[in-house]
Amino acid sequence: MIVAAGSVDGIAAALLANGLVLRGGFNFAPGETAPLGLSAGPAKAVLLVGQAGAAPWPHFLRWQEKQSRTIADPLDSWSREVIGAAAKAFGARAVSPSDRPYLPFQQWAMRAEGLKPSPLGILMHPRYGLWHAYRGALLFEVELPLQAAATSPHLCDACVEKPCLKSCPVDAYSAQGFTHQSCLAHVRGANGEPCRSSGCLDRNACPYGMDYRYPPEVQAFHMAAFADL
Structure with missing residues (x-):
């Protein structure tokens, strides 16, 4: 069981060896409904695990090359393996955004890091922009000895032009929300090549966090997973 104050640093170091980072965390308030921990008692704390930019990509590729068969949702499987190993080493229960029933990962992330959603629904990070993700x-x-998230300006509030809502050829994103079927049909269709090979045009139009933008091959991987190509 994790008890030492320095253990959070140890968890961070273990994850960083695979390109993953701790994305903040918090202690559940007394009386708050919390998911179950490792021994089926209510959890008292949660640490979010994710990525900044494409740092995990080379680690994931090396793992994938060693697999003897094709695995459905390989990035999810890799994430579960890496985060699961950290959980075992530090006495925690590992959970994933794809677990059913779904856990409130986005709400946890906003609470842990003080973030707000962008017009695309992706949380806007003051350093990484839209180029980050939560893996578990x-x-x-x-x-745990955790500090409250620092308050940062929401970059989208200062963005007047909103290029993220003007670059999609089928206007999949708008102030009314995301039209999933329009996006999917476009990506799968004859004119969807820019999106298939280089990622979402709206996401790429965002001016923030450009140093962390995923390389084209990473964006193509995610787009293929989204469109089941």
């Missing part, structure tokens, strides 16, 4: 979380049955 660690649930602990003890409280």
